[in-house]
Amino acid sequence: MSRLALGWLRLDASRSVLSVAGIAAVLAVMLLLQGVKAGLATQLRSVALDRGADLIAVQPGVSNIVGARSVLPQLARGEVEAVAGVLAAEPMTTLPLIHERDGRRTPLLLLIADTTGVPRAVEEGRVLEGEGEILIDRSLARIHGLSVGEQLEIAGYSFLIVGVVEATAALWTPLAFTNYDTLIEFYFEADLADDLSAFPLLGYLLIRLDEGTESSGVREAIEAGVPAVDVYGPEQIADNDERLGRTMLGAVLDLLIGIAWVVGLTVVGLFMFTAAEGRRRDIGVLKAIGFPARMIVGGVLAEALMVVLVAAPAGVALARVGAELVGRFAPLYLIEPLRPVSVTLAVAGLLAFSTAGSVGPLAIVRGLEPTEVFRR
Amino acid sequence: MIVRWAVVSLLQARLRMLASSLAVAAAFTLVFMFRAVWEGETRQLATYLERAGADVWVMQAGVSNVHMASSFVGRAKRREVESVEGVRAAAAVLYLNSMVTFSGQRWFCYIVGIEPGQRLGAPWAMAEGRGQVQPGEVVVPGVLARVSGVGLGGSVKVGDRDLLVVGLSEETFSATNPVVFVHREDLADLLWLEGYDSYLLVQANEGTAPGELARRIEAEVDAVEAMTTEELVESDTALARQMGTQIIALMTGICAALATLLVGFTMYVHTARLGTELAVLKAMGFQRGHVYLAVVVQSSLVAASAFGLALAGTAILASLTRGLATVVAVRLTPGAVLEVAGVGALVAIVASLLLARRVASVEPATVFRT
Numbered sequence: 001m002s003r004l005a006l007g008w009l010r011l012d013a014s015r016s017v018l019s020v021a022g023i024a025a026v027l028a029v030m031l032l033l034q035g036v037k038a039g040l041a042t043q044l045r046s047v048a049l050d051r052g053a054d055l056i057a058v059q060p061g062v063s064n065i066v067g068a069r070s071v072l073p074q075l076a077r078g079e080v081e082a083v084a085g086v087l088a089a090e091p092m093t094t095l096p097l098i099h100e101r102d103g104r105r106t107p108l109l110l111l112i113a114d115t116t117g118v119p120r121a122v123e124e125g126r127v128l129e130g131e132g133e134i135l136i137d138r139s140l141a142r143i144h145g146l147s148v149g150e151q152l153e154i155a156g157y158s159f160l161i162v163g164v165v166e167a168t169a170a171l172w173t174p175l176a177f178t179n180y181d182t183l184i185e186f187y188f189e190a191d192l193a194d195d196l197s198a199f200p201l202l203g204y205l206l207i208r209l210d211e212g213t214e215s216s217g218v219r220e221a222i223e224a225g226v227p228a229v230d231v232y233g234p235e236q237i238a239d240n241d242e243r244l245g246r247t248m249l250g251a252v253l254d255l256l257i258g259i260a261w262v263v264g265l266t267v268v269g270l271f272m273f274t275a276a277e278g279r280r281r282d283i284g285v286l287k288a289i290g291f292p293a294r295m296i297v298g299g300v301l302a303e304a305l306m307v308v309l310v311a312a313p314a315g316v317a318l319a320r321v322g323a324e325l326v327g328r329f330a331p332l333y334l335i336e337p338l339r340p341v342s343v344t345l346a347v348a349g350l351l352a353f354s355t356a357g358s359v360g361p362l363a364i365v366r367g368l369e370p371t372e373v374f375r376r
Numbered sequence: 377m378i379v380r381w382a383v384v385s386l387l388q389a390r391l392r393m394l395a396s397s398l399a400v401a402a403a404f405t406l407v408f409m410f411r412a413v414w415e416g417e418t419r420q421l422a423t424y425l426e427r428a429g430a431d432v433w434v435m436q437a438g439v440s441n442v443h444m445a446s447s448f449v450g451r452a453k454r455r456e457v458e459s460v461e462g463v464r465a466a467a468a469v470l471y472l473n474s475m476v477t478f479s480g481q482r483w484f485c486y487i488v489g490i491e492p493g494q495r496l497g498a499p500w501a502m503a504e505g506r507g508q509v510q511p512g513e514v515v516v517p518g519v520l521a522r523v524s525g526v527g528l529g530g531s532v533k534v535g536d537r538d539l540l541v542v543g544l545s546e547e548t549f550s551a552t553n554p555v556v557f558v559h560r561e562d563l564a565d566l567l568w569l570e571g572y573d574s575y576l577l578v579q580a581n582e583g584t585a586p587g588e589l590a591r592r593i594e595a596e597v598d599a600v601e602a603m604t605t606e607e608l609v610e611s612d613t614a615l616a617r618q619m620g621t622q623i624i625a626l627m628t629g630i631c632a633a634l635a636t637l638l639v640g641f642t643m644y645v646h647t648a649r650l651g652t653e654l655a656v657l658k659a660m661g662f663q664r665g666h667v668y669l670a671v672v673v674q675s676s677l678v679a680a681s682a683f684g685l686a687l688a689g690t691a692i693l694a695s696l697t698r699g700l701a702t703v704v705a706v707r708l709t710p711g712a713v714l715e716v717a718g719v720g721a722l723v724a725i726v727a728s729l730l731l732a733r734r735v736a737s738v739e740p741a742t743v744f745r746t
Contacts, residue, residue: 240482
């Protein structure tokens with residue numbers, strides 16, 4: 001049967017290549033879509049996890065960094081640092097802003113911190129050193145054609161771009177980083193409002209602990225001693241931010257992924273149906289010269305299996321290339337297509353549907369008169 | 377004659393053509409659904425702005441959005457705006473984009489702080505309960521109440537405080553940004569903010585054009601931006617669209633490539649079966665250009681029938697989505713249909729070109745070999 005299948009595949013190599021390419025493309029589409037959801041979660045999680053804190057203090061009732069506004073009283077920092085086991089509590093503030101250039105507007109989340117919290121490594125340029133400087137995400141640089149040494153203007157204030165950082169977007173919004181001196185200057189010089197008391201100065205405290213200190217104990221001590229803050233581990237905030245993404249976009253993405261899977265698997269079934277139906281004459285000839293039905297069915301199934309087995313790695317590779325291309329040309333979106341569960345499920349689905357699609361035309365062949373194939 | 381032959385030969389393989397058209401239609405349907413879901417959700421974001429009852433929105437200078445934005449204007453600005461000629465009424469809302477917890481499940485919401493008796497900016501259609509809130513109370517979208525199981529008399533958590541659900545509003549739900557209404561003081565406490573509003577909603581006197589009024593407000597009141605509702609809706613939907621433009625374009629490109637492959641594959645299988653007939657055509661004196669034309673006609677027919685099937689499939693899927701997944705808004709615009717039609721035409725042409733070499737290589741003498 002496998003020889004028969006191989007024979008068919010070799011008989012028309014171009015058709016076989018097209019079959020493999022089509023099924024690989026379907027697999028790649030399914031994995032890429034799944035990868036959009038996985039990448040969104042990774043991006044959201046990294047906002048909290050990449051801040052370099054052992055614990056994060058937030059306004060009571062707030063438990064996120066992304067999509068949240070946390071304001072803490074200035075005195076909270078000293079109170080937190082006074083708790084035993086706390087090495088330092090570094091301030092951090094977030095400010096949602098919109099950058100407009102040449103009629104194109106992009107929302108961005110500005111993270112303000114002095115030491116802990118800002119990236120220590122950049123893809124291009126250098127880290128923050130002085131007043132008026134900003135680090136921007138690669139995606140923002142690409143969207144607006146910005147580079148190191150240029151100005152980023154927001155609300156009439158010009159930040160000097162000193163570095164471009166990699167992969168710091170969340171919820172399809174790029175992050176940017178600056179320090180507190182720049183924030184104060186921005187508040188005073190930008191066309192924001194007459195009175196600046198509405199604008200946050202201290203949003204979060206990034207807490208680092210003394211070496212060897214157990215974080216849960218310190219957390220309880222801070223919450224007991226400083227009622228103005230709630231305290232979470234970075235993992236908890238990351239979980240909450242990921243959940244936020246699921247709540248906001250989960251239904252939309254799940255619907256699209258579901259449709260893509262249904263469509264993809266249907267396409268594969270129809271694809272194999274068309275391929276097998278196109279071989280109707282060959283199958284009819286085999287039947288006419290006395291090949292047993294069992295062998296013909298086995299040959300058709302083996303052909304489907306071989307096509308999927310070759311298409312699967314090609315599809316995975318295509319998905320990986322697609323994700324890398326997206327990373328290069330549209331870095332706002334992180335696509336992680338190669339989660340083992342997604343790949344396994346997709347390949348299993350392809351096998352099932354391609355088999356079902358291939359077997360379909362056999363019913364037509366069963367009714368085919370052996371003489372019919374010699375009539376043309 | 378060649379066109380007639382192309383159509384007839386295609387119709388002779390009805391079953392295969394149907395299967396192929398369905399497969400290509402599936403790829404187009406995927407593109408349609410991407411666009412329809414994105415457009416539906418984007419439009420839903422603007423519903424509050426359109427239905428809040430304002431002709432003009434006044435906000436912090438430098439701000440030109442509600443979506444993904446924050447705005448703070450001093451309370452005194454409201455009086456200044458009210459004194460501008462052409463203003464019939466003005467009301468203020470506090471606004472925050474943040475998490476609201478419905479029986480353990482967090483939703484990212486537009487939280488709007490209003491005052492009792494306020495009509496501008498307050499819920500405009502109620503499914504149940506009342507649209508006015510006192511401190512400690514909240515109005516939530518009816519859809520969200522249904523999905524989360526929190527109804528009238530239940531409580532939701534905004535920030536660190538539990539608020540009593542007193543009303544279920546209509547037309548205020550989107551999967552990405554549902555709108556909840558709380559008392560202004562509750563939101564001010566949550567924001568640790570006194571003496572500020574976020575947006576001023578202005579109604580114009582009869583005979584006063586909103587655009588003219590917006591320009592007048594900007595000229596007479598310092599440090600504010602004024603936009604007509606139309607401008608603000610356009611600005612917000614443009615921003616939301618821009619956030620997803622690249623990913624939608626990417627997915628459209630991937631699905632178009634898939635559709636091209638499928639049409640190409642179909643035509644390849646078809647022309648393989650018609651090898652003898654193509655050879656006869658050449659032997660009869662038809663030029664290579666005629667044979668190309670036949671292939672282009674056939675590819676176009678497959679792509680066109682797939683496009684029609686995809687439109688029908690999308691309509692069915694959209695109505696199923698509305699019925700089953702009430703949390704996702706779906707909207708297919710004529711522009712999206714035209715764009716996908718353009719992609720379909722491109723697919724047919726590229727798929728035909730894939731076959732050009734094969735068609736060109738058919739030898740007239742082949743006809744005598746079989």
